[in-house]
Amino acid sequence: MKSIGYTTGVFDLFHIGHLNILRKAKLECDYLIVGVTTDELAEKEKGQAPIIPFTERFEIVESIKYVDDVIPQVNYDKIEAWNNLHFNKIFVGDDWRGSERWNDLEKKFSRIGVEIRYLPYTKHTSSTKIRKILSCFYKEIGKGEDK
Numbered sequence: 001m002k003s004i005g006y007t008t009g010v011f012d013l014f015h016i017g018h019l020n021i022l023r024k025a026k027l028e029c030d031y032l033i034v035g036v037t038t039d040e041l042a043e044k045e046k047g048q049a050p051i052i053p054f055t056e057r058f059e060i061v062e063s064i065k066y067v068d069d070v071i072p073q074v075n076y077d078k079i080e081a082w083n084n085l086h087f088n089k090i091f092v093g094d095d096w097r098g099s100e101r102w103n104d105l106e107k108k109f110s111r112i113g114v115e116i117r118y119l120p121y122t123k124h125t126s127s128t129k130i131r132k133i134l135s136c137f138y139k140e141i142g143k144g145e146d147k
Helices: 016-027 039-046 054-062 078-085 100-112 127-146
Strands: 004-009 031-037 069-073 089-093 115-119
Touching: 004 016, 004 078, 016 031, 016 089, 016 115, 031 039, 031 054, 054 069, 078 100, 089 100, 100 115
Parallel strands: 004 031, 004 089, 031 069, 089 115
Antiparallel strands: none
């Protein structure tokens, strides 16, 4: 039986952590589907829009050799995603392990035969850290322009 995997992300300011998740997920399934979070959903969840627009983030993820299919992620309902895609495995960063949300999903997915695979989160690089660095950089540039 073909193993179908699913993972999601905003994939803003694409970095090695994103690539690691996609590479490792593909090693554990035959067909990998990736949901790219829409600008609207990301802004609602994080309180700020991604720096890279959805269409560009979608195209970047679609171009990665580990990815077989890309879809827009318009909500965070993983059961709805399973109803639409019928994956056998779902991949998520291990920073979510033990959270209330994923503990609940573990119970729901175990009933329908979906395995949750927690993949190592890249702690030293994140879009949030890159965004903070860029923000500080632009503030410094702005200060220089005021002189």
